[in-house]
Amino acid sequence: MTAIDHLYFTLKKPLTWLLLFFSLYGAGTTPLRAQQSAQLPLSKTRLLFVLDASGSMLAPWDVGTRMDAAKNLLSFMVDSLRTNPQVELGLRVYGHQAQRQNNDCRDSKLEVGFSQKNHDAIIKTLKAVQPKGNTPLAYSLEEAAKDFPAGNQYRNILILITDGLESCGGDPCAVSLALQKKKVFLQPFVIALSQEAGMEQQFNCMGDYYDASNITRFRAALNKALRQSLGKTSLQVQLLDEQNRPRQTDLNMSFVNSATGEVMYNFIHFLDSRGRPDSIFIDPVPAYSIIVNTLPPVVQHGIVLEGGTHNTISIKAPEGVLRLQQQNHWEYAGGVRALVRLPDQAQTLHIQAMGSDQKYLAGTYDIEVHTLPKVYFRSVKIDGGQTRTLTIPAPGILNVRSDVASWSSLYLLKEGGLQELILQLEDKNSINSLALQPGDYRLVYRAKNAQGSKFTQIKELTISSGKTVNLNLFGR
Known part of the structure; x- marks a missing residue:
């Protein structure tokens, strides 16, 4: 057995259970408690591997080289995904066509395009690739945008495996963000096989960064990227009341892509007959900001889901009620309205009609009642789970x-x-x-x-x- 064969068998064993799970689970199995939803993530995925084949990938790495590890582990993953009809694969390689001294900053090529049965072609190509040249990261990302076929029936995922920083003066962070905003692909996975100075800073802004500076970390990073990309992910959101009990409900929740600012999902929170939040299914690849649309809204940033499993997130959103009452308020032509603002802010949060009840996030508010003359209430405290009544004298x-x-x-x-x-x-x-x-x-x-x-x-x-x-x- 050669050193390369030994590396192949060393790397593949921990992945076997994971890939079997995706092959079966991705083929259409549905959790028993899943509900029909118009907002379920797309079931089909296009997964593009972008492989660094610059000269530095020849560096020794445990058994063999960095490129040996990348070839063997990717080959096994590609082979094991044959049985998943919901996934199409593609392979782009850069730095493999020209020697480093040629300084070729367009050395990037889609070696195998997307199709249903291209697994053998990808494995054969991986075996033949030889590291040579530079690291045109930004250019490769720009070209990768052309690799995904047109249409919106698939989730487009990019997994970048590299051991070096951009060497051609491009800005891979700006390119990645622009392509995410254009919905070319979701947040990329960036697996770094070395620890150059500045690598984490550059790659964090490109996408989901993984330090894979040894074989163990490399294997774990690929596991995670695959699980995030293909594992079905469920989520319960617990909306906490003033006593930190998960009893708030019936509020609209907006899930915003943290990188692009795009609203990806809207759900109205639900509690079942036993007071439990139901499960929702969303794409685990992007990081999210969740907006709970109370008055004013509660925003929780930096929500990162664990792919392929069930997640629970708790957000404190206690509400109280403001009741406005006034006898004979109909004497005012057009009725009476009250402007509700946060303290010391000019912007109106809400306009509430006299004689009505309205829920607000627990807190302190300034109230401007449009009677003649206007009536002002400063620093009105609304407690969670309570009703605060303001009584305005009759005109x-x-x-x-x-x-x-x-x-x-x-x-x-x-x-x-x-x-x-x-x-x-x-x-x-x-x-x-x-x-x-x-x-x-x-x-x-x-x-x-x-x-x-x-x-x-x-x-x-x-x-x-x-x-x-x-x-x-x-x-x-």
């Missing part, structure tokens, strides 16, 4: 009659001799009927045909809840 009515056209202004009187302008009345002869909050007011007016400001008149009045005040400005 009174002011009827203002003017038999001649006039200029009129209504002020709210405040302490210390201050006044606040409430509104300007219509300047034509008419009857104005106004709903006003209880308080002391001052009406300042002058007939339009009066010849001088000295003819300005002032009337003061008090408005009480449920009472009506009638004013005739010119007594005619």
Whole structure:
């Protein structure tokens, strides 16, 4: 047995159970408790291996070289995936056509394109590849975008196996992100077979980075990439209340791709009759931010799922209720609305109708009630699982009659001799009927045909809840 054969058998044994699992599970087996869903991940996958064949892959590595390890382990994986009809494979190689001194930064080629029965062709190609040249990573990613056939029936996955950094001046991070945003492929897997300075920084921004600086880590990284790519993944989201109990529910949850910002899934949370969250099935390849759409929303970043297994995530999202009540609020033309804001923020979080109940995330809020004049509540605390009631005094009515056209202004009187302008009345002869909050007011007016400001008149009045005040400005 040659050294290469020994390496082949050493590497393949720990993968046997995993690949058998994917071959069977990927062929259509469905968990008993799975529910029908329009948002299930695509069942078919295109898996493109991008293999570094630059000169540094000839470096000694335990038994044989880095390239020997890559060839043998990939060959076994490809062979074992023959029985999975849901997976198509492809192979791109770079750095294998020109010697390093030629500095060929376009040395990248799709050696075997995607098809259903190309396993022998990939294995044969792997055996023939000889490391030679540079590491045109960014260029290879750009070219890889052309390797995936058009259409949206498949998930496109890229697994990059390399031992070196970009050597042709490209920006593989920018290329990877641009292609993910264009939905060419999901977040790539990057398996690094060495530990050059700056490697983790460059590869982390490209995709899901794995340090595979020895054979054991290499095998584990490929296991993980395969499990993430092909393993069916379920998830329960526990929405915690104010006592950290998973009892919150019926909230919309948005799953956002952390790399691209794309909303990939929307689910309305559900608890079964025993108070348990149901399981949802999503693609485990991207990292996610989960937005729980409370008021305001709760956002949990950096959600990384374990592929091929069941995941549970807990997010604290306690809600309380704000109740707005006011007798006779219908006296206001168009009704009464309240603007709800977070403290010291100008942006309106929500507009709530008078007489309604609304759930908010437990916290403190500022409330601006659009009565006349406006009523303000500062730092209103809403506790989880509780109802906070704000009662606004009932309005009174002011009827203002003017038999001649006039200029009129209504002020709210405040302490210390201050006044606040409430509104300007219509300047034509008419009857104005106004709903006003209880308080002391001052009406300042002058007939339009009066010849001088000295003819300005002032009337003061008090408005009480449920009472009506009638004013005739010119007594005619």
